[in-house]
Amino acid sequence: MITMFEVNETNQMIEQEKLDVRTITMGISLLDCCDADLDTLNQNIYEKITRTARNLVAVGREIELEYGIPIVNQRISVTPIALVGGGACTCPEDFVTIAKTLDEAAKATGVNFLGGYSALVSKGMTPADEHLISSIPMALASTERVCSSVNVGSTKTGINMDAVRKMGEIVKATAEATADENSAGCAKLVVFCNAPDDNPFMAGAYHGVTEADAVIHVGVSGPGVIKRALEEVRGENFEVLCETVKKTAFKVTRAGQLVAQEASRRLGVPFGIVDLSLAPTPAVGDSVAEILEEMGLESVGAPGTTAALALLNDQVKKGGVMASSFVGGLSGAFIPVSEDQGMIDAVNRGALTIEKLEAMTCVCSVGLDMIAVPGTTSAATIAGIIADEAAIGMINQKTTAVRLIPVIGKDVGDTVEFGGLLGHAPVQQVNTFGCEDFINRGGRIPAPIHSFKN
Amino acid sequence: MTPPTNKTIITVVGKDTIGIIAKVCTYLADNQVNIEDISQTIVQSYFTMMMIADTSRLSKPFGEMVRELEELGDEIGVRILCQHEEIFTKMHRI
Numbered sequence: 001m002i003t004m005f006e007v008n009e010t011n012q013m014i015e016q017e018k019l020d021v022r023t024i025t026m027g028i029s030l031l032d033c034c035d036a037d038l039d040t041l042n043q044n045i046y047e048k049i050t051r052t053a054r055n056l057v058a059v060g061r062e063i064e065l066e067y068g069i070p071i072v073n074q075r076i077s078v079t080p081i082a083l084v085g086g087g088a089c090t091c092p093e094d095f096v097t098i099a100k101t102l103d104e105a106a107k108a109t110g111v112n113f114l115g116g117y118s119a120l121v122s123k124g125m126t127p128a129d130e131h132l133i134s135s136i137p138m139a140l141a142s143t144e145r146v147c148s149s150v151n152v153g154s155t156k157t158g159i160n161m162d163a164v165r166k167m168g169e170i171v172k173a174t175a176e177a178t179a180d181e182n183s184a185g186c187a188k189l190v191v192f193c194n195a196p197d198d199n200p201f202m203a204g205a206y207h208g209v210t211e212a213d214a215v216i217h218v219g220v221s222g223p224g225v226i227k228r229a230l231e232e233v234r235g236e237n238f239e240v241l242c243e244t245v246k247k248t249a250f251k252v253t254r255a256g257q258l259v260a261q262e263a264s265r266r267l268g269v270p271f272g273i274v275d276l277s278l279a280p281t282p283a284v285g286d287s288v289a290e291i292l293e294e295m296g297l298e299s300v301g302a303p304g305t306t307a308a309l310a311l312l313n314d315q316v317k318k319g320g321v322m323a324s325s326f327v328g329g330l331s332g333a334f335i336p337v338s339e340d341q342g343m344i345d346a347v348n349r350g351a352l353t354i355e356k357l358e359a360m361t362c363v364c365s366v367g368l369d370m371i372a373v374p375g376t377t378s379a380a381t382i383a384g385i386i387a388d389e390a391a392i393g394m395i396n397q398k399t400t401a402v403r404l405i406p407v408i409g410k411d412v413g414d415t416v417e418f419g420g421l422l423g424h425a426p427v428q429q430v431n432t433f434g435c436e437d438f439i440n441r442g443g444r445i446p447a448p449i450h451s452f453k454n
Numbered sequence: 455m456t457p458p459t460n461k462t463i464i465t466v467v468g469k470d471t472i473g474i475i476a477k478v479c480t481y482l483a484d485n486q487v488n489i490e491d492i493s494q495t496i497v498q499s500y501f502t503m504m505m506i507a508d509t510s511r512l513s514k515p516f517g518e519m520v521r522e523l524e525e526l527g528d529e530i531g532v533r534i535l536c537q538h539e540e541i542f543t544k545m546h547r548i
Contacts, residue, residue, distance in 0.1 A: 001491070001506070002463065002506070002539060002542045002543060002546065004493050004495075004502070004504045006542055006545075006546040007463055007465055007504055007542055008465075008502075009546075010541060010542055010545055010546070011465065011535060062517060065516075065517045065520050065521075066516050066517060066520065066537070066538050067537055067538050067540070067541040068520075068535055068536075068537040068541065069541060251545045251546070254544040254545045255541065255544065255545055257544065258540055258541060258544045
């Protein structure tokens with residue numbers, strides 16, 4: 001029988017250490033909406049999303065109330081729109097009409113973000129892919145809740161450098177198109193290498209073509225819980241440290257698994273995966289940076305940071321995998337700068353640079369995430385940064401991503417406010433030496449060799 | 455919709471005062487909830503109680519009971535949480 005100690009521990013995690021389920025994301029296939037007529041296609045998409053997800057938000061609220069665990073977001077991911085719209089869209093403007101339909105569907109269902117305005121171009125781009133990518137700045141500037149992602153490389157295919165170059169330009173154009181809101185359009189745009197099909201987290205969520213018609217994914221969180229657990233083992237050796245992270249991650253993930261199963265049962269939609277992520281928020285005590293500092297670093301960014309993050313990431317996976325029947329998505333520690341107060345503080349005190357963040361992305365779940373850079377940063381430089389991250393992902397067989405925000409009109413030393421979960425960020429210094437000739441070569445970087453791993 | 459188990463954990467935390475248990479139990483009896491186990495301690499006049507209750511014959515939606523118990527807690531000046539047992543068993547049992 002459950003004891004008072006256990007009940008109190010769970011409720012303390014929820015009330016004081018900010019344990020929550022970060023998102024219930026419903027993946028919806030739009031492949032059956034395809035039509036050669038754009039209006040019919042838009043109508044089909046709106047109808048399918050609003051029908052399939054009509055109870056999503058209500059069920060999320062219900063579970064939250066009955067189990068007493070906060071469920072922060074309900075979201076939707078859809079089939080990459082480049083695939084869905086290819087038959088009907090003959091120019092970027094046509095794709096923008098789909099973005100607006102998705103935005104309306106998101107508002108009608110009450111979800112706060114809808115992901116999948118995406119193209120998968122790791123080897124080459126179809127005309128539809130090119131139109132969709134070209135439409136991204138327009139689409140993100142004219143919608144509120146739509147998120148976009150582009151997969152430009154993978155371990156199996158190599159890196160599509162034409163797409164990388166184009167995405168450098170698109171990130172810049174999106175920043176300019178949303179300049180009056182601190183270039184926040186870029187916060188809804190991710191460039192991936194090895195993008196997962198079943199990621200529940202925004203802005204990079206899309207519903208892969210290998211998935212079922214509709215599916216429920218859940219992303220857990222809980223940096224505050226891990227931090228609190230580590231406070232109890234200060235000064236202990238690494239074995240104790242790792243065991244503590246693992247046990248805590250197990251408990252956090254079990255809460256996610258329960259919510260996923262309940263949501264799946266109540267919605268009548270199959271359970272997909274639990275994403276074992278440590279997702280920080282700008283709230284104090286909900287920070288991945290603070291966990292690393294609790295391990296013994298004076299500040300995130302100090303020597304030892306990459307090792308600390310590597311062990312955190314690995315132990316979270318080891319604990320989480322046992323707690324859930326299906327694990328997927330990004331699964332690991334997120335290190336977004338603007339969404340993590342500890343990261344923001346580290347940047348402000350000069351301890352954390354983009355180069356150190358890049359090293360950290362080699363051992364954690366995603367990549368250079370929510371980093372504000374000067375608005376004058378060139379498209380080629382952004383493409384260079386994307387290429388570097390994609391190379392890390394390609395060679396190390398992991399997901400990497402770039403979500404940079406070149407804030408128009410701001411420079412190093414300024415702070416930018418994005419609001420809500422997106423937080424605020426100091427504008428960070430970027431290496432200003434050029435890479436134009438490298439980026440402008442065009443073509444592809446071939447897939448890497450899978451042997452001689454040195 | 456009712457989840458697979460009807461066991462519910464009710465926790466009451468707050469400053470000790472006369473009649474806390476009486477008021478909570480009266481509410482539960484009025485709503486056809488059977489109390490199966492109660493444990494309670496007072497540490498430095500701080501009251502903590504945990505009840506395991508059977509809500510299979512509950513006369514209203516579960517969410518409504520959660521809200522009403524919260525309101526009752528506000529009246530008495532304590533915090534009352536009412537949660538399906540599964541959240542605890544899943545987290546603390548393999």
